[in-house]
Amino acid sequence: MYGLEMKVSMIKRIGLIVSLCLTALLISSCSDSGTESGVEAGLAKEQVPPSEASIPNAGNGVYSRSAMCVTSFSKNGVNAGRYIDLKLHKVMAKCDSVNRYYAYWGYTQSTATLSQWMKSWCTSQHGSTTTIIDADEQQCSSGSGTYNVAAVGYVNKYGDLLAAYNANSGGQSKSAWGKTHYCNFGRNEGRTFTGLSASSCGSTTTTATTTSSAKSCYGDYVRKYPDLLAAYNALGGGQNINVWGKNHYNNYGQSEGRSACTTWPSGDYSYLCAYNECRSFSNRTRRWRSSSVNIISTHSTYYNGLRGSWPVNFNLGSSGGITIEQGYGNWCGAALPLRYSDGTIRGCRIKINYLHDYLNCGVLKATVIHEVGHCIGFFGHTADGGLMDAKANNATGANATTRNMISLLYSLPPGTDIGSRLRGYSRISGHKYSRTNPQKLPPKWYYTAIKD
C-alpha cells in the first residue's frame, strides 16, 4: 500500500509541477550570430530544439507510457496541451540518462526525421541514448481498432470532436473513434480530412451500440439537426431513427453540445435572453463551459464576498478564468468577457478603479460582484434598483431575479438555442453560432459608471 500511495502522491505532485512550470527550450536555430549554432551542437542545420516536459527527478519505471501520452507540453512558455491532443507529425522521446522527456509536434517533417532529431538532441545535449516513446500516436493510441493516422488527425482537427472524444471515448482509441465518427456521421456533416474518404469506410458502417427500443424524442433529435438527418438518411441503413438518434446522442451528440429529449428547466427565458444578449447570438446562450469558474487577482481583498455571491462555484486564487486587476477610468469597475461563437465564455478581465474607495462607487465588494456577474453571463444592466444596475446601488449582493437568471443559464449547455422558449420568435442579426469551428467574438467592455 505504501508504494501505491507514494506513487499516487508523486503523480499528483508531478501534475502540479507540470501545470505550473512547464518550460520550453527556446534556442533559435536560425541565429547565426551566436556561437551555439545547431551545427556546432552536433545537430542537423535545419533542426530546432524540441519542447521539454519538466518532470524533475523522474524515477526509472515510474511513468508508464500511457501516463506520458497525456502529459502536457508547452511551447514558448504557453501550455500547448496534452501530447495526444497535439498536432500530427509529432514525436515524443526520453533522453534515457537524464530521464527528460521531449516532444516535437506540428512539423512538416516526417516522424522518421523528427525521431532522428530526437536522437541527435539526446546525444548532443545529454550524451544519452534515446527512447522514442511515440511517433504520431502509433504507441500512444490505446484500446482496440486498426490504427489510422488520418482518423487521429480528423479528431484533432475539430474542436468539438476532440472534446467529445475526451469526454467519452467509450474505451476506444482516438483512431478507431475517429474512423467510426467519420464514416457514420462526419462525412455527411461535411467534415473532411486528408486521407479520409468513402473508401476508408468500406461497404458497411458500424454503430457503437444497439438498443432494441428508444424513445421517440430521439427521432425528433435527429430531425432537429439537418446534418444529422442527412447522415441518418444516407447511412442509417434502415435502422430505426429513434435507435440511431439515441446512439448518436449518447456517443457524440451530448459532448458536441447538442440537446435531445430536452425537458426544459423552469425559469424566465425572456429575462435570460435579455440579459445574456441571446438576440444578438441566434437566440443562443453564452456561459462558461463549467459551472466552476477560476478567479485570480493580485489583490486578495477583491475576493471578499465573492464566494456564494452567484449560483456558480468560484475557485478563488486559481488562474485560467477571470482576472481582476486595478485600473483607472471614468468608471468604478469594468468587465471584458471573452466570448466564443460556440456559446462559451473562456476568459474575462475585470478592472476595478484604483480610486474606488474615494469615488462615489459604494461598497467595493458590490462592484466586484457586479463585474463578476458580467463575466459569468449577465451582459446587460438592469433598472430594478439592484446590484446589476448600471449605477451600482448600495446593494451588497445579487438579488433573486438576477441569481435565478444565472441559475437557469448554467442549467443549460453553452450555446443552447432557447428561441422556442421565447415570446415573439424573431431574432435580430448578430454573431453566428458555430459549434464545429469556434471563433473568438469581438470583445466588448461592460462598465459600471461612477455615480453622479
Ligand SMILES: [Zn+2]
Ligand atoms: Zn456593469
